[in-house]
Amino acid sequence: MRKVFTGILISVGVATLVGIIYLNYLFSKIKFTNTFSPEDVGVQNTQNSKIYGVTSEIDKRKISNSQQLMVAVFGVDKRIGYEIPRSDTIMIVALDQKNKTIKIVSVMRDILVEIPNYGKEKLNSAYALGGPKLAITVLNKILGLSITKYVSxxxxxxxxxxxxxxxxxxxxxxxxxxxxxxxxxxxxxxxxxxxxxxxxxxxxxxxxxxxxxxxxxxxxxxxxxxxxxxxxxxxxxxxxxxxxxxxxxxxxxxxxxxxxxxxxNIRPSELLSLALINITNYKLETFRIPVSGFFEETTEFIERENTNLWVLKIDIEKNKQELVKFLKTR
CATH class of the missing domain: 3.40.630.190 (LCP protein)
Structure with a gap:
């Protein structure tokens, strides 16, 4: 009996060791960057906010922070040759483990924004001008978000x-x-x-x-x-x-x-917990910013480019309100 018990312990120990080695192997492949504090990415009034992912001033509605994680996702095209490319695709992903939903918000790259130190630009320029930190800062500013995590x-x-x-x-x-x-x-x-x-x-x-x-x-x-x-x-x-x-x-x-x-900049332990979530019973919901009816297509002179560019001017407050309706949990 003792031999059987010892054999089980050895088997469990070996399996655990193999698992640890495999996890270290996986994590060694990821390019981790520094975490951002809320202040780093332009989040205001974090002490008064009871909403994880959306600041409290948006229409005073609540988005439950119980088990919801919000991440900015940037799709980049590195073939262009720039050291830091523009973000060709910009999305916000909200994972709600309590209600088993994954919500994806497409944010259109041609939205006209004010980028700190650069003036009026298209949204996708923020990533090229200052990497994910600046891109998240601009997203937080125009949509009233409090995102600090990203994936590129x-x-x-x-x-x-x-x-x-x-x-x-x-x-x-x-x-x-x-x-x-x-x-x-x-x-x-x-x-x-x-x-x-x-x-x-x-x-x-x-x-x-x-x-x-x-x-x-x-x-x-x-x-x-x-x-x-x-x-x-x-x-x-x-x-x-x-x-x-x-x-x-x-x-x-x-x-x-x-x-x-x-x-x-998502930490390994958190990334592992996300990777191991069983999504079989999860529901996927999608959304777009700007919302139909709350923007206009126009041209705007972009000083850095020294030309007029086609842009989307959005009604910021209306889009914030619609975003809250989509993101809020039951």
Whole structure:
């Protein structure tokens, strides 16, 4: 009996050791950066706020902080060659473990904002001018948020993620075919490797990673950048539903791909707890800023660029109010 007990202890010890080694291996692949204090990223009146992720002045509504985490996610295109690229995709992800929901907010990159020390700029310029710290500061300012955590991910990683789950089924509409093919050919030229196939007609296709990225980057079809962000949310919902059905070994492989290709200031212990959440019963909800009816399309002279650029001027207070309605928990 003692030998059996000893054998069990040894087995548990070995399994624990292997687990620790594997976790250290995963964490060694992540590019961790310094954490931001609320003051670092422009959060005001944190002592009076009872809301985690949204400051108290927004319409005096409460967003429960019980088990909700809010993170800024930046999709960047490092192929351009700049040391710090612009954030081509900007999203806010709110994870509510209490109500088992993941809420994703697309924030359009062409929103006209005031960037400290730079003046009027498009929102996506904030990341290029001051990295994630400045980008979060601007987000907090225009939307009344109190975000301090972020994840940056390169678009090439998106290809790997989709390939790791076996692709996603997407309906491509007739007016999207031409721009999908243009985007696919461009990615084939720039990224090299095995070229992704183009398509001849609309329909439902099983897209591989590169094709999915090409689809997500379509801009000059339909309603321009508005429909582009809609496609991105549609793709994320498809990926989310497929990830929910993956066996544990495939999920661990996916986590490894993500970990080795992100930059974040989320601490390892918190990142591990997030990675181990069972999302099978979670619901995904999506939203867009600006909200329809609370913005105008116009041009604005951008001094740093020395030219007039197409921008979105948003009604800040109305968009804040709609954002609170979307984010607040039951």
């Amino acid at each position: 991910i390169d678009f090439k990683t998106f290809e790997k993620i989709v390939d790791s789950i076996g692709g996603v089924d997407v309906e491509i509409k007739d007016y999207e075919v031409e721009q999908f093919n243009i985007s696919t050919r461009e990615l084939n030229r720039v990224n090299g490797g095995v070229p992704a196939e183009t398509i001849q007609e609309p329909g439902v296709y099983r897209l591989n990673g590169r094709q999915a990225l090409a689809y997500a980057r379509i801009r000059y079809a339909g309603n321009g950048d508005f429909e582009r962000t809609s496609r991105q949310r549609y793709l994320l919902s498809k990926i989310f539903e497929k990830v929910k059905t993956l066996p544990i070994d495939k999920k661990m492989y996916l986590i490894e791909i993500i970990f080795e290709n992100i930059e974040t």
